[in-house]
Amino acid sequence: MSDILIKVLGTAQDGGYPQSGCDCPNCQRVRKDKSFLRYPASIAVLDKKAKESFLIDPTPHIPEQLERLNQAAQKLNFPEDHLKEILITHAHMGHYTGLMYFGKEALNSSGLKVRGSSRLKEFLSNNQPWQALVDNGNIEINIFIFGQQIYDDKSFNIEAVQVPHRAEFTDTAGFLIKGDQKALFYLPDIDSWDGFRAKFADLSTSTDYMLIDGTFYTKEELGELRDRSIKNVPHPPIEETIEELLENKLEKNNSKIYFTHFNHTNQVLNPNFNNQFAEDNIFFLDEDMEFEL
Numbered sequence: 001m002s003d004i005l006i007k008v009l010g011t012a013q014d015g016g017y018p019q020s021g022c023d024c025p026n027c028q029r030v031r032k033d034k035s036f037l038r039y040p041a042s043i044a045v046l047d048k049k050a051k052e053s054f055l056i057d058p059t060p061h062i063p064e065q066l067e068r069l070n071q072a073a074q075k076l077n078f079p080e081d082h083l084k085e086i087l088i089t090h091a092h093m094g095h096y097t098g099l100m101y102f103g104k105e106a107l108n109s110s111g112l113k114v115r116g117s118s119r120l121k122e123f124l125s126n127n128q129p130w131q132a133l134v135d136n137g138n139i140e141i142n143i144f145i146f147g148q149q150i151y152d153d154k155s156f157n158i159e160a161v162q163v164p165h166r167a168e169f170t171d172t173a174g175f176l177i178k179g180d181q182k183a184l185f186y187l188p189d190i191d192s193w194d195g196f197r198a199k200f201a202d203l204s205t206s207t208d209y210m211l212i213d214g215t216f217y218t219k220e221e222l223g224e225l226r227d228r229s230i231k232n233v234p235h236p237p238i239e240e241t242i243e244e245l246l247e248n249k250l251e252k253n254n255s256k257i258y259f260t261h262f263n264h265t266n267q268v269l270n271p272n273f274n275n276q277f278a279e280d281n282i283f284f285l286d287e288d289m290e291f292e293l
Contacts, residue, residue, distance in 0.1 A: 001292065002048075002179055002180060002181050002182070002292040002293050003047060003048050003049040003155045003156075003179065003180055004045065004046070004047060004048070004155060004156045004177075004179035004180065004292070004293040005045075005046040005048060005072075005076075005290055005291070005292060005293070006043055006044070006045060006046075006177065006184055006209075006290065006291040006292075006293060007043065007044045007046060007068070007069060007072050007288075007290055008042075008043055008260075008285060008286070008287060008288060008289040008290070009039065009042040009043055009044055009055070009059075009065040009068050009069060009287075010038065010039030010040045010041050010042040010059055010061065010065060010287065011038050011039075011041055011260045011261070011262060011285045011286065011287055012038035012039060012040050012041065012094075012261070012262055012263075012264070013040065013041070013094065013215055013261055013262060013263040013264065014040050014041075014059075014060075014092060014093045014094025014095065015040070015093075015094065015263075015264065016038065016039060016040050016059075016060070016061060016094075017030060017036075017037065017038040017039075017262070017264050017269060018030045018031055018037070018264060019264040022264055024264060024265060025270075026264050026265065026266075026269045026270065027264050029269075029270075029271075030269075036269070036271065037287075038262070038269070038287055039059060039061040039064060039065055039287070040057075040059035040060065040061055040094035040095075041057065041059070041094065041095075041188040041260050041261040042055065042056060042057045042058070042059050042065055043055075043056050043057075043186055043211070044056065044069045044072070045156060045158070045177060046072060046073060046076065046078070046082075047154060047155050047156060048076055049155045050154065050155060051076070051077070051078045051079060051082060052078070052082055052083075052084045052154075053069060053073055053078065053082045053083050053084065054083075054084060054085050054086070054087065054158075055069065055083060055085075055086045055087070056086075056087045056088075056089065056175060056186060057087075057088060057089055057094075057095040057096070057098075057188070058086050058088070058095075058096060058097075058098030058099050058101075058102075059094050059095065059097070059098045060093070060094065060097050060098055061098070062098030062101050063101060065098075066083075068288065069083070072290075083112070084113065085112075085113040085114070085115055085142075086099075086112065086113070086114045086115070087114075087115045087116070087144075087150075087158065087175065088114065088115070088116040088120055089172055089173050089174065089175070089186075089188060089189065090120070090165060090169075090170050090171065090172035090173065090189065091120055091123050091124075091169040091170040092166070092169075092189070095188075095189075096116075096120075096124075099114065099124075099130060099133060099139065100129060100133075102133060102138050102139060103129070103132065103133050103136070103138055104136060104138065108138065109138050109139065110137060110138065111137060111138075111139070111140050112138065112139050112140065113139070113140050113142060114139045114140065114141050114142070115141070115142045115143065115144055115150065116141065116143065116144070116170070116173075117143060117144065117146070117160070117170060117171050117173060118143045119169075119170040119171050120143075120170040120171075121141045121142075121143050123169050123170050124141055125141065144160040144173070145160070146160050146161065146162040146173065147159065147160070147161070147162075148160075155179070155180060156177060156178060156179050156180070156293065157177075157178045158175050158176065158177050158178075159175070159176040159178075160173040160174075160175060161173060161174045161175070161176055161185075161187075161199065161203070163187060163189070163190045163196060164190060164191045164192065164194075164195055164196060165189045165190055165191050166191060166233075166234070172189060172190075174186060174187035174188075174190075176203065176206075176207065177293065178293070179292075179293025180293070181292070181293060182207075182208040182209070182291075182292070182293045183206060183207045183208055183209075183293065184207060184208065184209040184210070184211065184291055184293060185203050185207045185209070185210045185211070185212075186211045187210070187211065187212045187213060188211070188212075188213055188260055188261040189213055189215075189235070189261065190212075190213045190235070190236065191234045191235065191236075192234060192236055193236050193241070193244065193249075193250060197249060197250060200250050200251070201250065201251035204250075204251050204252045204253045204255045205251070205253055207255050208254075208255060208256065208293075209255065209256050209258065209291055210252070210255045210256070210257050210258070211258045211259075211260050211285060212241070212257060212258070212259060212260070213235055213236060213241075213259070213260070213261055214238045214241075214259025214260055214261060214262055214266070214268065214284065214285075215233075215235035215237075215261050215262065215263045215266070216235055216237045216238065216263055216265070216266060217237060217238045217239060217266050217267045217268060218237050218238075218239055219237050219240075221237075221263075221265045221266065221267070222263075222265060235261075238259055238266075238268070241259075242277060242282060245257065245280070245282065246277075246280060252281065254281070255281070256281045256282075256283065257281060257282045257283065258283045258284065258285040258289075259282075259283070259284050259285060260285040262284075268284050
């Protein structure tokens with residue numbers, strides 16, 4: 001067995017599933033049956049040897065996701081203070097706003113390490129209410145350098161990989177996580193594969209699992225819903241990504257591909273959805289899935 005476990009804490013787009021105020025068929029279904037509920041995209045790295053955990057992206061549903069992480073940690077006999085650091089991909093709503101729960105109104109943490117790009121550190125340090133977390137000593141912000149390994153004293157390592165995504169506030173990272181046996185690349189958000197194909201091909205030669213942006217299944221699914229257009233929220237739709245994977249424009253070698261970060265309109269959320277691509281090592285991420293590295 002490996003020393004490193006990846007725990008999936010969420011697989012939905014930033015607004016979660018169901019999405020507030022929406023009565024689309026998918027959201028109606030989950031309101032009738034809570035077993036279909038999904039939290040915003042997030043994963044955790046559990047180091048079974050050191051009995052420590054590291055969380056990637058504190059979402060607005062962090063209380064429920066911390067409970068999910070704590071349950072996994074308890075099964076492995078981790079101490080109560082197992083959470084050592086939070087890493088953040090970027091500053092869009094579903095990926096960092098859970099930090100509020102570490103303030104004095106809630107957990108009131110002391111010196112919890114948070115790691116992001118230099119732009120993210122600047123953003124958190126100079127904008128309320130995040131600045132208050134720093135000033136009150138609830139969090140301590142460290143930076144990563146894109147393309148460099150973050151840790152050199154642990155049973156695993158993480159490298160931040162810069163990806164093209166809307167940069168209203170900060171830049172965006174994907175994370176390459178290397179255990180003692182396998183590796184996983186986590187990429188919940190990207191605007192387009194244009195300009196990233198070569199890097200994707202390179203990463204696919206050195207990873208066993210790739211958890212990638214599957215926000216929309218088609219470009220058309222948003223339609224006129226809330227006057228939204230995919231032009232304003234660009235993500236490569238699953239059907240086009242799969243086409244590129246199968247045509248080897250996005251080389252995947254022997255990596256297993258898992259889509260995540262599903263918008264509430266995505267047909268993947270229909271319980272009758274049929275994965276026709278399992279033979280091609282293409283899958284769809286579920287809540288609570290685990291990967292041994």
